[in-house]
Structure formats: C-alpha cells, structure tokens
Amino acid sequence: SQQGEEDPQALSIQEGENATMNCSYKTSINNLQWYRQNSGRGLVHLILIRSNEREKHSGRLRVTLDTSKKSSSLLITASRAADTASYFCVWGKDAGKSTFGDGTTLTVKP
Amino acid sequence: GAGVSQSPRYKVAKRGQDVALRCDPISGHVSLFWYQQALGQGPEFLTYFQNEAQLDKSGLPSDRFFAERPEGSVSTLKIQRTQQEDSAVYLCASSLAAVMNTEAFFGQGTRLTVV
Numbered sequence: 001s002q003q004g005e006e007d008p009q010a011l012s013i014q015e016g017e018n019a020t021m022n023c024s025y026k027t028s029i030n031n032l033q034w035y036r037q038n039s040g041r042g043l044v045h046l047i048l049i050r051s052n053e054r055e056k057h058s059g060r061l062r063v064t065l066d067t068s069k070k071s072s073s074l075l076i077t078a079s080r081a082a083d084t085a086s087y088f089c090v091w092g093k094d095a096g097k098s099t100f101g102d103g104t105t106l107t108v109k110p
Numbered sequence: 111g112a113g114v115s116q117s118p119r120y121k122v123a124k125r126g127q128d129v130a131l132r133c134d135p136i137s138g139h140v141s142l143f144w145y146q147q148a149l150g151q152g153p154e155f156l157t158y159f160q161n162e163a164q165l166d167k168s169g170l171p172s173d174r175f176f177a178e179r180p181e182g183s184v185s186t187l188k189i190q191r192t193q194q195e196d197s198a199v200y201l202c203a204s205s206l207a208a209v210m211n212t213e214a215f216f217g218q219g220t221r222l223t224v225v
Contacts, residue, residue: 033213043153043201043216088152096141096166098214100152 004070006089006101014109019076021104023089024069030093032065034074037103038085046074046087081110112136114217116202122223123192131187131220135204142185143214144177145201153201159185192224 004025013019025032034046049056049065049072056063062075072089086105092098115134123129135142141160145153146169155169161182170177174192179185189196199221203214 031212035216042218043203045213045215048213096143096158096160097155097168098143099155100145103152 004089004091004099004101006087006104008104009102010105010107012107012109013079015079015081017079017108019079019083019106019108021074021087021089021106023072023074023101025072025089025091025099025101026070027091027099028093029067029091031091032063032072033090033098034061034063034072035088035090035100036085037088043088076106079106079108081108084108114202114204114215116200116217116220118220119218120221120223122225125193125224126191127224128188128190129192129222131189131200131202131222133185133187133202133204133217135183135185135202136206136215137183139204139206139215141205141207141214142179143203143205144185144187145203146171147199147201147219149198156187156200189222192222194224197222197224 006023031050033048035043037043047058047063049063060077065072086103088103089101090098117132143158144156147153157177158166159179174190176188199219201219203216205214
C-alpha cells in the first residue's frame with residue numbers, strides 16, 4: 001500500500017503462543033486503531049491508542065506506538081483458536097477519513 | 111437496531127446496471143463512513159458524512175459513485191453504470207464522535223458482484 005503496510009502478511013501459530021503484528025504508516029496521526037475481521041463478525045474494533053501514548057493494554061492485547069518511527073505493534077498473548085482472523089491497523093489525523101493497512105492474516109491452530 | 115445494518119447483503123448486477131446500497135447507522139451516531147474492500151485487501155476509504163453533510167468524498171473512484179445521507183441518518187451509496195472492477199464488499203461504519211477519529215462500528219457489508 002502507498003499509505004503504509006503491515007507485516008507479516010500471514011502468521012500461523014499454535015494455541016497458547018503469542019502473536020505479534022507490526023504496522024507502519026506514512027502520515028502524521030491523531031491516533032491509531034486496530035481492528036479484527038473474520039467472516040462471522042465482520043470488522044470489530046479492538047483498541048485505540050492516541051498519538052501521545054506509547055503503550056496500551058486491553059485484556060490479552062498490548063499495543064505500542066512509536067510516532068518517531070511511524071510504527072505500531074499489536075501483541076496477542078496466549079492466543080486461542082477464536083483469535084483466527086485478519087488484523088488491520090487503522091490511522092487518521094483529521095476528522096473523518098481513516099486509512100487501513102493491508103492486514104495480517106492470523107491462523108491459530110488448536 | 112443494536113448495530114450498523116446494511117442491505118442488501120449480496121447484490122449481483124449486470125455490467126451497466128445501476129445499484130443502490132443502503133446503510134442504517136447506529137441511532138444517534140454523527141459520523142458515517144463508506145469503505146470499499148476488494149478481496150484479500152484492506153478496506154479503502156470512499157466517503158465521510160457528518161450528519162447530513164458530506165465532508166470528504168476524496169475516495170470515490172469516479173463520478174459514477176454517489177453517496178447521500180439526506181436526513182443525517184440512513185445513507186445510500188449509488189453506483190451508476192456498474193463495471194466489473196466495481197465488484198467488492200462495500201462497508202458502512204458509524205461513530206458517535208464528530209471531531210476526532212474514534213471507534214467506528216462496521217456493518218457486515220454488501221458484497222457486490224458485477225457480471
């Protein structure tokens with residue numbers, strides 16, 4: 001994507017392991033969000049981190065943000081089969097338009 | 111309803127046909143967004159409304175695409191003279207806030223197939 005990218009594109013792990021996904025973007029931002037998408041529930045918001053925050057936790061999720069490097073990471077600890085989905089980072093600055101990364105497809109094997 | 115509702119869920123259109131996709135946002139949500147998602151890719155921004163005002167339509171691919179939200183609630187995305195490259199899932203989202211980007215709630219999408 002010309003706006004940013006996520007890596008890896010695909011990740012396959014065993015249940016119980018941790019999964020880390022990375023996101024890079026190219027513009028200045030007010031905040032960055034992570035969303036999950038699977039066929040059953042569509043796109044679901046996971047967590048939002050503001051540009052003046054460096055780390056945020058929510059349950060088994062940990063997000064970091066480095067605005068100097070224009071990058072973010074999402075860590076899912078103790079993964080479950082139900083975590084199998086595509087994960088997108090989403091960033092924006094002005095009201096309205098938000099840009100999605102290309103996504104990481106996570107497969108958690110039971 | 112409890113969430114964002116989109117209809118129809120699936121639409122097959124013959125090339126050249128006009129289509130209209132409907133979005134019912136969460137009641138009271140000020141902001142409404144349309145995104146286009148091609149297979150295997152992330153959603154691409156199309157347009158944004160704040161109440162009835164269309165504040166950003168920079169993502170609309172061509173003048174065949176038109177969106178409206180006349181009463182600041184339900185929105186319709188219209189595609190005229192559909193072409194095969196319009197085949198995609200069209201996602202609608204709404205959010206409570208008007209000023210800054212905040213959590214958005216997405217509908218299940220309309221899968222458009224142009225044949």
